[in-house]
Amino acid sequence: MKMVYNWINIIQDYLLPPTCILCGNSGSNSRDICSSCYTHLPRNNLCCYRCAEILETPTVAPVLCGRCLSRHPAFDETYAPFIHQGAIRHLISTLKFGANYKNARLLGMLLAEHLKQTAERPNLILPIPLHKARYRQRGFNQAIEIARTVSRELQIPLDLTSCHRHRDTPHQTDLSAKKRRKNLKNAFSLIKPIPAQHIAILDDVMTTGSTAHELAYLLKKAGVSRVDVWVCARA
Numbered sequence: 728m729k730m731v732y733n734w735i736n737i738i739q740d741y742l743l744p745p746t747c748i749l750c751g752n753s754g755s756n757s758r759d760i761c762s763s764c765y766t767h768l769p770r771n772n773l774c775c776y777r778c779a780e781i782l783e784t785p786t787v788a789p790v791l792c793g794r795c796l797s798r799h800p801a802f803d804e805t806y807a808p809f810i811h812q813g814a815i816r817h818l819i820s821t822l823k824f825g826a827n828y829k830n831a832r833l834l835g836m837l838l839a840e841h842l843k844q845t846a847e848r849p850n851l852i853l854p855i856p857l858h859k860a861r862y863r864q865r866g867f868n869q870a871i872e873i874a875r876t877v878s879r880e881l882q883i884p885l886d887l888t889s890c891h892r893h894r895d896t897p898h899q900t901d902l903s904a905k906k907r908r909k910n911l912k913n914a915f916s917l918i919k920p921i922p923a924q925h926i927a928i929l930d931d932v933m934t935t936g937s938t939a940h941e942l943a944y945l946l947k948k949a950g951v952s953r954v955d956v957w958v959c960a961r962a
Contacts, residue, residue: 748833749814759833768837769810771961778936779807779961800936801943802928802954808841811932811960819931819959823869831869834931834959835876842881842957849955850923851884852877853946855930855938856892856915873959874929889921890942911941917949924952934962 745754747761755762773782775792778800782792809815822830854870862868871887878885894914926946928939933956943954 748818748827748830758836759829760837764814767813768815769813771807771810774807774961776804777802779805779933779956779958781810781961800940801947802936802939802956804846805933805936805939805956805958805961806838806842806846807933807956807958807961808838809960811934811962815960819869822872823865823931826866828867828872831872832876835873836880838873838957838959839877839880842877846927846955846957847925848881848883849925849927849953851886851921852927852929852957853886853890853921853942855928855942856890858892858894870930873931877929877957883927886921886923886926889917889919890945891916891918911937913941914938915942915945917945921946921949921951925955926951926953927955927957929957931958932960932962933958 745757745759746752747754747764748759749764750761752761752763754760755765758765771779771781773785774780775782775795776789777791777795780792780794782790811819818830818834821827822834852874854868854874857865857868857870871885874885877883892914893916928942928946930939933939936956939956943956946954
């Protein structure tokens, strides 16, 4: 199967050579980003291992931030290779609000590259579901589009049917962490049992972790042993 995907990439690169989404120059390593723009992406190298919150004090060992020490989230670890600013913020926002699907492929490839080096493989990937009203309005779920590439690159199955978002929660951009948690309470439900002990929740960006916490809590309550969070960026 991996050989098939390699041939697909070779043919695609020949017919449609990769072009940097950010500057228009030739892409590198079969990605739609050039080596210069890739070098300048804002990386989240110093962060809490549980929620990926950006830390200011250097440390040599994995540490927890103050929020995770005082209020343990339901998920176990978060992998967020980039900071939600600059070029990464542009890629995510123009995907989400401009339906630029090529951004999803690039973001998925960048996330998969990071995960190959850092993360333990889960049994399956569960993209954060959108409520049906939000899906109709937007026409797609950006988390699913990113997850398709991650799934293909890592050869891990996607689960798009087991979880349902039955409450259309308001936008959370201007809400405090406390109000976000209240806003998301009981927003998700499981349609059927998930036969997996290790699941990775996938989304585009994490702000406070309230959405991931609510879904991880539901999964843990249903018997899942470990829930990691995979996001492209941490705000």
